[in-house]
Every structure is written in structure tokens, then in C-alpha cells.
Amino acid sequence: MGAKMVNFEALDKRQTYIGLQYGTSFIAKQIKKYSKEYAPNSTEIPTHVMGLKYRYGTWWIFESHAKGFKNLGIPAGVRRIKRELWEQVENQSEFAIFPMKLSIKRLEDYIGQTYGTGDIKSLMKASIFHNNGKQKDRQGLICSEYMALCNDDICKYYDLPAHCITPAHFQNYFDSKGIKEVERENTRG
Numbered sequence: 512m513g514a515k516m517v518n519f520e521a522l523d524k525r526q527t528y529i530g531l532q533y534g535t536s537f538i539a540k541q542i543k544k545y546s547k548e549y550a551p552n553s554t555e556i557p558t559h560v561m562g563l564k565y566r567y568g569t570w571w572i573f574e575s576h577a578k579g580f581k582n583l584g585i586p587a588g589v590r591r592i593k594r595e596l597w598e599q600v601e602n603q604s605e606f607a608i609f610p611m612k613l614s615i616k617r618l619e620d621y622i623g624q625t626y627g628t629g630d631i632k633s634l635m636k637a638s639i640f641h642n643n644g645k646q647k648d649r650q651g652l653i654c655s656e657y658m659a660l661c662n663d664d665i666c667k668y669y670d671l672p673a674h675c676i677t678p679a680h681f682q683n684y685f686d687s688k689g690i691k692e693v694e695r696e697n698t699r700g
Contacts, residue, residue, distance in 0.1 A: 513556055513662075514695070515604055515695035516603040516604060516635050516695055516696050517530070517603045517604060517608055517688075517695060517696075518604050518608075518693065518694060518695050518696040519570055519594060520594075520696075521693050521694055521696075522565070522608065522693060523610075524565040525565075526610055526612075527562060527563065527564050527610075527612060527613040527615070528562070528563040528564075528608050528609060528610055528611060528693070529560060529561070529562060529563075529608070529609050529610075529611040529612065529631055529658060529662075529681060530560065530561040530562070530563055530572070530606050530607070530608050530609075531557035531559070531560055531606065531607050531608075531609065531678060531682060532557055532558055532559035532560070532561070532605050532606050532678075533555050533556070533557055533558060533605050533606075533607070534558035534559060534603075534605055535605070538558075539558040539559075540572070540634070542556075542558040542677075542678070543556040543558060545634070545635045545638040545639070546634070546638060546677045546678065546679035547679065548638060548641070548679075549638075549643070549679035549680050549683060550679040550682045551681070551683075552682035552686060553679070553682045553683055553686050554681070555682065556678075556679050556682065557678035557679060557681065558594075558678060559574070559576075559654050559678060559683050560574075560654045560658050560678045561574035561654065561658070561683050562574070562613045562657075562658055562661060563575060563608065564613065564615060564618065565617075569593050569594055569595065570593075570594035571590070571591050571592070571593060571594070571599045571660075572592050572593075572594060573589075573590075573591050573613075573618045573622075573623070573657075573661075574589075574590060574592075574654055574655070574657070575588060575589045575590070575621075575626055575627070575651075575652045575654045575657040576588070576590065576626065576654065577626045577628065580600050583596055583599065583600065583680070584596075585600065586605065587625075587626055588623065588624055588625045588626045588651070588652075589621045589622050589623060589624040589625075589626075589652055589657055590622060591618070591622055596656040605672075605694070607693075608692060608693040608695075609681075609685050609690055609691075609692050610690065610693070611662060611664075611690075611694070612662060612664075613658070613661045613662055613664075614661050614662070614663075615665050617660055617661040618661050621652060621657055621660065621661075624651060624652050625650065625651035626651050626652070626653065627647075627649055627650065627651030627652045627653040627656060627674070628651065629649030629650060629651070630646075630648070630649045630651070630652075630653045630656060630674050631653055633646040633647070633649060633674075633690070634646070634653075634675070634677055637675070643671065643675050644670075644671050644672070644675050646675065647673070647674065648674040649674070653674075654678065655674060655676045655677050655678050655680065655681065656673045656674045657674035658681070659676040659680075660673045663686075665680065665681065665684055668684055
């Protein structure tokens with residue numbers, strides 16, 4: 512049996528979606544460890560979150576990422592890239608897609624901002640000391656902060672500012688609301 516891949520054909524082109532990544536790198540393992548408390552009943556803890564929107568004949572990925580790919584014209588920070596480029600740089604089997612309303616205007620407005628390294632460190636400290644919501648907002652945007660700024664529900668649900676939202680908060684939100692991931696497609700591997 513092969514890997515389960517993102518099934519872009521199953522997505523409704525009129526809707527927006529959130530993609531959650533369940534990474535396996537050293538950094539991903541640290542993120543999982545420190546954010547499990549934000550999704551205590553979830554079986555998987557995501558390490559990255561992105562938005563998806565169909566425009567101009569293809570799916571676009573909206574995300575904030577510390578890593579860029581200059582040779583492909585993909586900058587670090589808040590960016591918008593075509594599905595075809597995204598498929599070249601990401602392991603699709605690490606992603607699950609969930610329906611969620613996102614503001615297209617806000618998705619576009621933040622493009623070009625830097626990645627929020629300081630917020631990552633603050634979130635880890637907040638997890639250790641169990642005081643999430645009390646840290647200050649730092650320069651730049653992390654992936655979950657960017658997506659929280661583009662959705663009106665997630666911050667209200669947790670009564671937290673966007674810079675205090677982690678990918679695990681999105682997982683917990685979907686689990687608690689009974690929002691199921693879009694079915695993935697099997698590929699041979």
C-alpha cells in the first residue's frame with residue numbers, strides 16, 4: 512500500500528481549507544511535545560498549518576514558513592505558492608485537509624511578512640509554564656498565527672489572540688466540532 516496523498520480533486524473549488532501537517536523532523540517532534548496540551552484528546556498533533564484556495568485555474572497554498580526555496584522562487588515567511596510548486600517541496604503524505612472559512616482578503620494582506628521565530632519560542636515557554644495567552648506578540652507571523660488572523664472563529668473559540676494559537680489548537684477545534692478531514696487518495700509506493 513502506498514502513501515495517502517492530498518486529494519485536490521475531492522476539494523470544492525468554491526470553499527477554502529486548512530491543511531494540517533504532521534511532520535517528523537526534530538523540530539516537528541519538539542512542536543508536538545510542547546503543544547500536546549492544546550489538543551489533549553487528539554490522536555495526532557500537527558506541526559504546521561496552511562490555507563488552501565482555488566483561484567486562477569489552480570489551488571494556491573497560503574502559509575508562513577521559516578524555510579524558503581530560492582531556486583524555485585519560494586520565499587521564507589508569509590507566502591502564496593501554486594499547488595504544483597508546493598507538491599515539489601512537501602511530503603503530501605504528512606498533510607490532512609479540513610474545510611474552514613478563510614478571508615481571501617486577509618490571506619493576501621499578510622503576504623510578504625517575515626516568519627515569527629520569536630512567537631515559536633514564546634509558545635514553547637508558554638507550554639512549559641502553562642501560561643499561554645500571556646506572552647507578548649513578537650515580530651513576524653508563524654503559520655498558525657497567520658491562519659488564525661484569516662479566520663474569525665478560532666480566536667473566539669479559545670478566547671486567545673492569534674499569536675497564541677498553535678497548529679494543535681486547529682486540530683482540537685476540528686476534533687471538538689466534529690469536522691472531518693477531506694478523504695485522501697491512495698497512491699502506489
